[in-house]
Amino acid sequence: MSQEAHTSVYARQPCWEKRLDASEHDEDLIYTDPVHAGLRGPTAEERHTLRRVPDTLPWSIYLVAVVELAERFSFYGCNIVFTNFIQRPLPPGSSTGAGGLHGQAGALGLGQRASTGLTTFYLFWCFATPLFGGYIADTYWGRYKTICFALVVAIIGHLLLVIAALPRIIANGNALPVFIIAIIAMGIGTGVFRGNISPLIAEQYKKSKLFVVVTKNGERVIVDPALTIARIYMYFYLIMNIGALVGKISMAYAEKFVGFWLSFALPTAVYLLCPLVLYAGRNIYTRHPPTGSALASALRLWRYAARDRWSPNPITTYRNLHAPGF
Numbered sequence: 001m002s003q004e005a006h007t008s009v010y011a012r013q014p015c016w017e018k019r020l021d022a023s024e025h026d027e028d029l030i031y032t033d034p035v036h037a038g039l040r041g042p043t044a045e046e047r048h049t050l051r052r053v054p055d056t057l058p059w060s061i062y063l064v065a066v067v068e069l070a071e072r073f074s075f076y077g078c079n080i081v082f083t084n085f086i087q088r089p090l091p092p093g094s095s096t097g098a099g100g101l102h103g104q105a106g107a108l109g110l111g112q113r114a115s116t117g118l119t120t121f122y123l124f125w126c127f128a129t130p131l132f133g134g135y136i137a138d139t140y141w142g143r144y145k146t147i148c149f150a151l152v153v154a155i156i157g158h159l160l161l162v163i164a165a166l167p168r169i170i171a172n173g174n175a176l177p178v179f180i181i182a183i184i185a186m187g188i189g190t191g192v193f194r195g196n197i198s199p200l201i202a203e204q205y206k207k208s209k210l211f212v213v214v215t216k217n218g219e220r221v222i223v224d225p226a227l228t229i230a231r232i233y234m235y236f237y238l239i240m241n242i243g244a245l246v247g248k249i250s251m252a253y254a255e256k257f258v259g260f261w262l263s264f265a266l267p268t269a270v271y272l273l274c275p276l277v278l279y280a281g282r283n284i285y286t287r288h289p290p291t292g293s294a295l296a297s298a299l300r301l302w303r304y305a306a307r308d309r310w311s312p313n314p315i316t317t318y319r320n321l322h323a324p325g326f
Contacts (some may be wrong), residue, residue: 031209039211042222046212050220054227055207057235063281064201065236067274069243071197074154074267075126075190077247078161081105081255081263082122085165085179087115095167096259105255107170108179122183129191131295136192138293143196143203144278144285150196151275154189157182158268165260201236202229204286 029041042050084097088106091099097107108114137146160182164175207225214220247267254263309320320326 031211035206036209036211039209042210042212046220046222047210050212050222052222052224052227054231055205055223055225057228057232058204058284060204060281060284060286061201061232061235063277064197064204064285065239067277068197068201068236069239070270070273070277071154071190071193071243072240073243073247074158074271075247076244077251077267077270078158078186078264079119079122080248081251081260082119082183083115084255085260086110086118087112090170094259095171096261097165097170097255098259099256101257105260107165107260108175110176118180118183122187125184125187126190126194129188130195133192133195135293135295137196137290139290139296142287142290143200144282144287147193147196147200148275148278150189150192151271151278152189154186154193155268155271155275157185157187157189158264158271160185161264162261162268165264167259167261198233198236200285201232203288205229205232206286 029043031037031039031041084105085107087108087110088104089109090097090106091103094100094103097105099105133146133150136149137143141149160178163169164178164182169175169178205225205228207223207228209225211223212220213223247270251263251266254266306321309317309326311317311320
């Protein structure tokens with residue numbers, strides 16, 4: 001670039017700064033709604049020239065993330081040892097199921113078919129119940145109360161799981177029915193929890209409009225709510241996966257060297273942090289009242305759109321639903 005071009009660029013710089021200063025007092029750009037009161041929106045020029053950054057995250061987001069860490073630690077910590085607990089028999093000389101350094105941990109000795117069936121059912125149940133949890137939260141209780149309900153049910157399941165792994169229960173042959181009741185309760189708690197925790201953490205950030213701020217270095221930047229939400233979920237999934245990783249590794253060692261009672265008791269103890277953290281932050285969480293289920297509205301809309309298209313003949317129904325005018 002020539003010297004004249006450099007001079008031209010630097011000559012225009014003060015004018016650009018001056019225009020930004022003049023726009024700071026433009027009343028049309030000052031937000032008046034309660035969430036953004038006093039903040040200034042960007043001008044058309046600022047939208048194209050200023051750097052966009054995420055906003056500072058409120059503490060309530062980190063509290064919800066800690067709850068998720070504890071829940072994922074417990075979920076994966078228990079799930080990682082289910083297969084050995086169901087499939088493998090008790091190792092010789094062991095009453096807790098621990099296999100030791102060179103042995104294989106086990107308890108019920110029901111074989112691979114039973115192990116695959118029960119663990120597959122458990123995962124299916126965990127991924128089916130979020131629909132129920134989302135509907136209850138959207139229609140009746142709201143997310144916070146629904147999550148509290150899920151925690152109570154899951155804690156009951158965790159306690160039953162510990163009971164199923166006690167040496168006396170395993171020796172008496174009563175562990176299987178207790179274990180089945182435990183995974184049913186845990187599946188309800190896990191699914192209802194998972195269906196509401198992700199929306200709850202996003203609801204903790206209230207701003208939804210672009211606004212301009214000046215950094216400590218004197219740089220004007222645009223705070224973008226979309227980038228803020230992206231940062232929230234990046235931190236959320238980072239913390240969640242840390243909990244899952246630690247739970248998987250530590251509980252595998254617990255079952256191998258101590259027994260299944262410990263590999264179920266430790267996740268239960270960590271899970272008990274969830275209601276404590278939720279209660280501690282009860283006054284700072286942003287809670288939205290239930291406004292109706294999006295699932296129910298979608299089903300009603302689908303039923304209305306497909307009216308007069310159904311027939312006892314499935315072929316006719318298929319053709320009606322795939323007709324060009326539908």
